[in-house]
Amino acid sequence: MGSLAWWHWVLIIAAFVILFGAKKLPDAARGLGRSLRILKSEVSAMHDEDKKPATATETDVTATVATPPAQIAATPVAPPAAPVVTTTTVNGVPVEERRAG
Template sequence: MGALAWWHWAIILILFVLLFGAKKLPDAARGVGRSLRILKAEVGAMSEDKKDDPASAVVIAPPAATGMSAAQLSPNAVEPIEPAQPLHSAQITINGRPLDQN
């Protein structure tokens, strides 16, 4: 198998004309062209926004320059949380009565 030969493209073109009709194909092609232009403009605007965004230009100084250790700068350096205490049966109530008294 390789690339499509000219006769493959001719068969595909004939099938499109038969399926969609000769009047709808130019409209469909025009719609695809407009969509591609809009997509290209939006992608260009996104790249412009990233270039102009001052937050993307922020440089974080290394820990030695700030006098802080790497553990103090790490967002994952959080004090551990004590595990939750298990519930006792006396703590669970139904209609105001402890669960053991049902």
């Protein structure tokens, strides 16, 4: 009573062919297969990230090297560019547009 008999499957397949047409069914099956493949790869990648141990660069804080203050002071700093102001007229009203130069 709980399982589907062969004629149930025939009726289900016939309903799909009538509803979607014989030409669209292979495309729909192909799209479903691609979606399932993508889902499977994403789930396995998610599990791999959970199991991946922390590398030495992620856990070793003392490996970073500080920049000496003399080198920081010697680094030239460019002055900020002046904004470019253009005036446009919209419906007879002047409107200013400011853009970083």
